[in-house]
Amino acid sequence: MSTTVIGGAPPKPRPPPTPISHLPTDSARLYTHIHPLLLLSLYTYQFPSIVADPVAGLAATLVPLAALQIAYVAVCLPPTGNGTGSGAGNGPASGGAGGEKRKIGEKKKANGSAGKSDGIGGRIIPAVLSVLLSLLVAAPLLTAALVLFGAPITTHHAHTLLCGAHIAFLAAIPLVYVHGVDGAAWRDAVALLLPVDEVYGGLLGAVCGAWLGAVPIPLDWDREWQKWPVTIVTGAYIGYVFGRLLGGTMLKGKKVMF
Amino acid sequence: MDHGEPQPSFKGISAAYAKAKVEKEKQEAQALKSTSADAGEEANRAGEVHFKAAHGIVIAFFTWILILHILGIYLFTSGFLLTRLVLDHKSECASPPIDSPLSYISGSSEPGCWHPKTFDKAIVILVDALRYDFTIPFPADGADETAHQFHNAIPVLYETAVNQPNNAFLLPFIADPPTTTLQRLKGLTTGTLPTFIDAGSNFAGTAIEEDNLVAQLKNASKRIVHIGDDTWHALFPGYFEPNLTRPYDSFNVWDLHTVDNGVTEHVFPLMHPSNTSKWDVVIGHYLGVDHAGHRYGPDHPAMNAKLSQMDGVIRQMIEALDDNTLLVVMGDHGMDAKGDHGGESDDEIQAALWMYTKQPAFGRSSSDYIHPPATAKERPVAQIDLVPTLSLLLGMPIPFNNLGKPIEEAFIGASGDDYQNLAIVNRLTAAQIHRYQHEYALARGIEESTRMSSLALWTAAHAAWDMANTTAHQGHFQSVYSAFSAYQQETLSICRGLWARFDVPRMLNGVMILLSTLVVLAIYSRGTAGDQTELTPALLIHGGMGTIIGVLVGFGATFALTSFAKEHVLICAAVVGGMTGVSSAFWRIRSRLFLPFPTTIWGWMSVGFTLLLSIGFAANSFTIWEDEILLYFLCTFGVVAALSSFRQKAIADRALGCYHSILFIILTRMASLSRLCREEQMPYCKSTYYASANSSTSATWQLAIPYVVALLIPVFIRGYYEGTRSYQGSAIMWLNLALRFGLLLSAAFWTMDAADDGDWYPWLGETLKTSKIVVAIITFAISLGFGYSTFIWSKPLLEIENRAATSTSNVATNNGRTSITILGYANVHGSRYALLITVWYLAIALVQKPMGAGALALAMWQIFSLFEIIDTNKLSDSPIGPVILGLLGSFHFFKTGHQATLASIQWETAFIPLRTIRYPWSPLLVILNHFGAQILCAVAVPALVLWKQPPKKKGLLGDVAKAVGTHLLFYATINLATTMWAGHLRRHLMLYRIFSPRFMVGGAALLVVDLFCIFVAIAGTRISISSSAEVFGFPG
Incomplete structure (x- = not known):
């Protein structure tokens, strides 16, 4: 996550990035609260098998995790592109809520009266694409970061890679979905310049949770669950849920200060 | 790396150079002096006097802190580390401790040595x-x-x-x-x-x-x-x-x-x-x-x-x-x-x-x-x-x-009812105890008064024995038995008092001294506004006077408080006096004080890393895995530095900061591959420092590491100098030639050492041993002799270049046709001071094993990367730089093949340039080996605030004092934490194996870092700043 596109900063001044809100539909409003519960339930359900055999357990959990994240972004989040999705998009609108509303209006116009199902169908493709991007770009980067932070270099490759993939799926899928491949937005994301929202808060939470997850590893408690990388993944899940919650509510619109 | 166009305004200087050019005078110092007005010269001289006085006061202040650290550690240690002298004497079968009763003379184990055997x-x-x-x-x-x-x-x-x-x-x-x-x-x-x-x-x-x-x-x-x-x-x-x-x-x-x-x-x-x-x-x-x-x-x-x-x-x-x-x-x-x-x-x-x-x-x-x-x-x-x-x-x-x-x-x-036998065996045992106590008292010098009670019992028991022998009555033997047994009991309780009892008041007082010193250091380096050098005199005078008064009062108090040892009372009084004095000084400058509470992410990280590490030392697991925790923290810093670099406005800063942050992380991880595992880390750790886990010699392939280092490190350092065109003058001679040659010699030393150890060339015999010692001595001469001379007498690393007018910004035009470029202007202070780091680097690199030489080279590289990170993120005023240097030093302590255990001390380094143990050199060499990484990082601290600073910037000395104070604050916190935990957990199962060794390393590291910060880093700052001031003048 520390090395993303540096160049490509457009010379023209951009409007300041605004926090992202979930879609103003009833299903989005509802599912955005159900989603973290589903995630935690999935993880809790899988936890014994992850502890027993981290590689098999994490690999088996990866697919339902991706499915949950796809469902979440498709139902709740504005997709990138069409000059709509990204809060840092090119539209002249600067007011967050107002802009969002207008964009949704545009979308409805564009889609005509095709109805919700079609809209969701149209969002599945970018959602799947963001899964692919997360898997191919974010996961290897996170794995490299894990190794740099002290994960074993010569052994446990599958463990580390799966751990990286889990964090990537949690943290990166929603972000890729809303920001696409907008270089400027991503530079802001890396520089911690984006305003905190549900999506960005989830990323910060997952990363901080994973960081804290390393704390119990050295303790001499002789517990099964202390094995690599169970605590890191657990920390990421918990951190993600907390970060999402705080980012969507209390800390919404705040910025990280150095 | 190739950025660094000097931006600051330097009209006065460039004008002087223009003038100098007209006069065909290339010696810039001469030029400056000869063309300065008298008034300017006067101000400059006053500035010099002021600078030197301020510098002396800063040195004195930190020495006062050092003394407080010594007193605190001494007091705690004397109450905590109770030592017993192990006598080499062996009892012998043929020589019983006392002439045998009933003419039993055996002297052979067959019937029983001192007494007939039963089984x-x-x-x-x-x-x-x-x-x-x-x-x-x-x-x-x-x-x-x-x-x-x-x-x-x-x-x-x-x-x-x-x-x-x-x-x-x-x-x-x-x-x-x-x-x-x-x-x-x-x-x-x-x-x-x-x-x-x-x-x-x-x-x-x-x-x-x-x-x-x-x-x-x-x-x-x-x-x-x-x-x-x-x-x-x-x-x-x-x-x-x-x-x-x-x-x-x-x-x-x-x-x-x-x-x-x-x-x-x-x-x-x-x-x-x-x-x-x-x-x-x-x-x-x-x-x-x-x-x-x-x-x-x-x-x-x-x-x-x-x-x-x-x-x-x-x-x-x-x-x-x-x-x-x-x-x-x-x-x-x-x-x-x-x-x-x-x-x-x-x-x-x-x-x-x-x-x-x-x-x-x-x-x-x-x-x-x-x-x-x-x-x-x-x-x-x-x-x-x-x-x-x-x-x-x-x-x-x-x-x-x-x-x-x-x-x-x-x-x-x-x-x-065989009291006679019981009396005989007790007499034998007591006599052996008496012999032991006698030898122990001779070897250790126990005061006669402490043995008084037991000696009296010994005499009494003998009297009873003589009496019983003359009357030969069983009842008398019973009293002989109890007399000798009373002697044994008394001796045992005396020994227990000497060896096995913690002196809790001493330990508490020691901790109090360390804690109060820590508070003073924290306020001094992180809680004062303005230039440190302006505050130091008041603090020093009050603190020093307080200490002296405290000593005098304490001397009187020793007569009143007879239940405490004299030096205990004296130390406490001196520290209480000193603290009172310093508090009064702080009170007088209270308007310039503020709570040293972190306000930025960097402040939080500095405090967080230090405190987390300190709290972790309460758990044996975190103490055991300290090396991995340090890796984790250093990488975290690297990542945050990379993120912060992305926030920089200037593209050059952004790119350079990112590059160096990522480099810093990767180098940290590379260094982490050098490991010497402690027993408790098994089986989750694989030692790579030596040829195998059970060996303490390097593998053959490892001998190549120092050669690679000798080839590459001078090139890398040169790169950091060339970024600001500071690769000039003495730097060329030193970095390109002397440093490289010295590193090659140290590589050769370790090859010869391996050849000598492995007896590869038996026909060479003593020649090999002699020549490796000569090589080591030459390397030391290059480093501490030639290198230090270079550092002391080098001119600032500047060069003036004439060329046709171009559009570059750092030129003073002369009729629009030719221009002068001052090369190296952008990093006058940093490049000049950093020579000192490389001088010490060479000395430390020699005393590290081949794998350690690799780790130390990475440390060196990381230090320069850190300078760039600090500069591009504009953090020279932040505590993060000195704290990261502290973490880096502690990290490389492990990576140079050490652990917080007595067993990991590489005693054999005492013999690198010597054949036999010679004082004081042998212990110094072991210290240089053991704390090499911490020393290197301590020497590097001033460069954090000197790197790429404008030549005429005011208050540089104060910045250095602040940075050094922060660096010491890190070690002092770690020392206080390990001391407190060791004292608190003094009955813990793992005290001997984990907490006590970590406490000893923490205390020793603090004192070593204190010494090097004061007498190498701050002392070197004076040389470096004075040298630059000869060209640019002392800042008023």
């Missing part, structure tokens, strides 16, 4: 953690508690003691804390008390070098067989019959049966009549009870099963025992309610001792004593008492350092 052979069974109350029946006279799983499970000991009092006895067996098996085995074989450091013993190994029972048996050509816990082999390597001995790993606490079944399997064949001639003493060490305790706790069916199993084993042994063999069953310690041990609670120290023989050899002095004591509080014997008892029973001399006394039941005879 030829012995089987000693150690049931680890056999607590006394496991062995006696429950309920003991009508107690209304319900029986636990551990009750009544091993009744055989009690039954035999009651039913056959002449063949067996059972007694409470009290351990001296710490109740860990290793310490207990030392006590059970040497008869001495455990202390923190057995001074004089071999630090590197665990083998017992003191006189002990096993060594005495070995000396007398007795064949000793050991079966069970392999701790014995660490303590007594090579003492046991190799073909009969069966060691088992004691590490796996979860395994209750492997060791026990192994012991049982191998011990009974030995007891078979056909095999009894093959050995003299068998030591069997069962671990199952201990492991059951650790795993399940005592009140668990597994414990019941285990004890029943032991009961069966002992019954079987009684069956198989022959007539002239003594059977001993004992516990080395007990266990607490959770089944753990190590501390000093009653449950942990109360073990059981049972002796059995088929001969009617034992007795009781009273018929009341036939029943073993109902609780461990009645008639207990000390574990050290086993040493003289077994020695005399087997006809061995009593080990020289023994402090125990013979057990009454074993010598009083079957009828229970």
Whole structure:
């Protein structure tokens, strides 16, 4: 996550990035609260098998995790592109809520009266694409970061890679979905310049949770669950849920200060 | 790296240079001086005086801090690290400590050395953690508690003691804390008390070098067989019959049966009549009870099963025992309610001792004593008492350092009235104790007053002895027995006072001193506004005056407070005085003080890393894995630095910051591949520092590392200089030639060292040894001789270049046709000072093993990367730089093959440029090796605030003082934390292995870093800034 596109900063001044809100539909409003519960339930359900055999357990959990994240972004989040999705998009609108509303209006116009199902169908493709991007770009980067932070270099490759993939799926899928491949937005994301929202808060939470997850590893408690990388993944899940919650509510619109 | 166009305005300077150019004068210093107005020169001279005075005061202030650190550490250590001198004396069979009574003269172990022996052979069974109350029946006279799983499970000991009092006895067996098996085995074989450091013993190994029972048996050509816990082999390597001995790993606490079944399997064949001639003493060490305790706790069916199993084993042994063999069953310690041990609670120290023989050899002095004591509080014997008892029973001399006394039941005879024998053995033992005490007092210089009471008892006992011999009455011998036994008791309690008692007031006062010094340092370096140099004089004068007054008052107080040691009172008074003085100074400048509370992410990180590390030292796991934690923190810093670099406005800053942050992370991770694992990290750690985990020589491929370093490091450093065109003047000569040559020589040294060690070229003989020493001396001469001279007399690394007018910004045009460029202007201070880092780098690199040279080279590279990170993120005022240097130094401490254990000290570095130990050089070399990484990072601290600063910037010295103060604050916090935890956990199971060594490393590192910060870093700052000031003038 520390090395993303540096160049490509457009010379023209951009409007300041605004926090992202979930879609103003009833299903989005509802599912955005159900989603973290589903995630935690999935993880809790899988936890014994992850502890027993981290590689098999994490690999088996990866697919339902991706499915949950796809469902979440498709139902709740504005997709990138069409000059709509990204809060840092090119539209002249600067007011967050107002802009969002207008964009949704545009979308409805564009889609005509095709109805919700079609809209969701149209969002599945970018959602799947963001899964692919997360898997191919974010996961290897996170794995490299894990190794740099002290994960074993010569052994446990599958463990580390799966751990990286889990964090990537949690943290990166929603972000890729809303920001696409907008270089400027991503530079802001890396520089911690984006305003905190549900999506960005989830990323910060997952990363901080994973960081804290390393704390119990050295303790001499002789517990099964202390094995690599169970605590890191657990920390990421918990951190993600907390970060999402705080980012969507209390800390919404705040910025990280150095 | 190739950025660094100097931006600051320097009109005055460039004008001066323009003038100088006109006058064809290239010596810029001359030019500046010759063209300066008189007034300017006057101001400059005043500035110089002011600078030098301010510098001296800063040095004095930090020296005052150093003194406070020394006092605090000394006071704590003197209360905490109680030491006992290990005497090398061995008792000899032929020379009893006192002339024998009844003309018993043997001098041979066959009939018994000092006293006729009772048994030829012995089987000693150690049931680890056999607590006394496991062995006696429950309920003991009508107690209304319900029986636990551990009750009544091993009744055989009690039954035999009651039913056959002449063949067996059972007694409470009290351990001296710490109740860990290793310490207990030392006590059970040497008869001495455990202390923190057995001074004089071999630090590197665990083998017992003191006189002990096993060594005495070995000396007398007795064949000793050991079966069970392999701790014995660490303590007594090579003492046991190799073909009969069966060691088992004691590490796996979860395994209750492997060791026990192994012991049982191998011990009974030995007891078979056909095999009894093959050995003299068998030591069997069962671990199952201990492991059951650790795993399940005592009140668990597994414990019941285990004890029943032991009961069966002992019954079987009684069956198989022959007539002239003594059977001993004992516990080395007990266990607490959770089944753990190590501390000093009653449950942990109360073990059981049972002796059995088929001969009617034992007795009781009273018929009341036939029943073993109902609780461990009645008639207990000390574990050290086993040493003289077994020695005399087997006809061995009593080990020289023994402090125990013979057990009454074993010598009083079957009828229970042989007080003459009891008096004789007690007299022998007391005489040996007396001989030991005499030698100890000679070697250590114990005050006569502390021995007064015991000497009086000694004289009294002798008088009783003479009296009894003239009258030969049993009643008199009883009083002789009690007289000698009183002497032994008194001596033991004196020794316990000397060796085994923590002096808590001293420890507390030491911690208070360290804490208050920390507060002063924190306010000084992070809680004051403005230039540090303006505040230092007031602080120094008040603090210094306070200290002096404190000493005077304290001197008076020593007469009033006679219950405390003089130096204790004096130190406390001096510190209280100093603190009062400094507080008054802080009060006077209170308007410039603020709470040193972090406000930025960098401040939070600095505080967070330091505090997390400090809190972690309370847990043995975090202490063990400190190297990995440091890696984690350093990488975290690198990532945050990379993120922060993305936030920079200037594209150059952004790119450069990102590049160096990522480089910093990768270098950290590369360095982390060099590991020397401590025992506790096994099996999750693989040592790479040496050729293999069991070796302390480098692999052949590792010899290439220093050569690679010699080729690359000068190039990399040059890169950092060229970024600001500072690769000029002396830097070329030093970096390109001398440093490279010195590094090559140090690489050659290690190759020659390996050749010498491995005897690759036997025909070279002594030549190789001589030449490697010469090479080492030349390398030191290059570094500390030539290098330091270069650093002291070098001009600032500047060059003036004439060229046709171009559009570059840092030129002073002359009629628009030609221009002058001042090369190296952008980093005058940093590049000049950093020479000092490379000088010390060379000296430290020589004393590191090849793998360490690689790690240190990475450290060097990281340090320069850090300068760039700090500069591009504009953090020179932040605490993060000095704190990261502290983390980096601590990290590379591990990466240069060290651990916080005494065993990891690389003593052999004392011989790198020497043939024999020579003071003070040998200890200095070991320090340079041990704390090399911390020293390098400490020397680098001033460069954090000098790197790429404008030449005429004001208050640089104050910035350096602030940075150095922050750096010391890091080490002082770590030291305070490790000190507090070591004091708090002074009865912890892992005190000796983990907390105490970490405390010692923390204290030593603080003092070493103090010294280098003051006398190398701050002193070097003066040279560096003065040199730049000759060109640019002293900032007013």
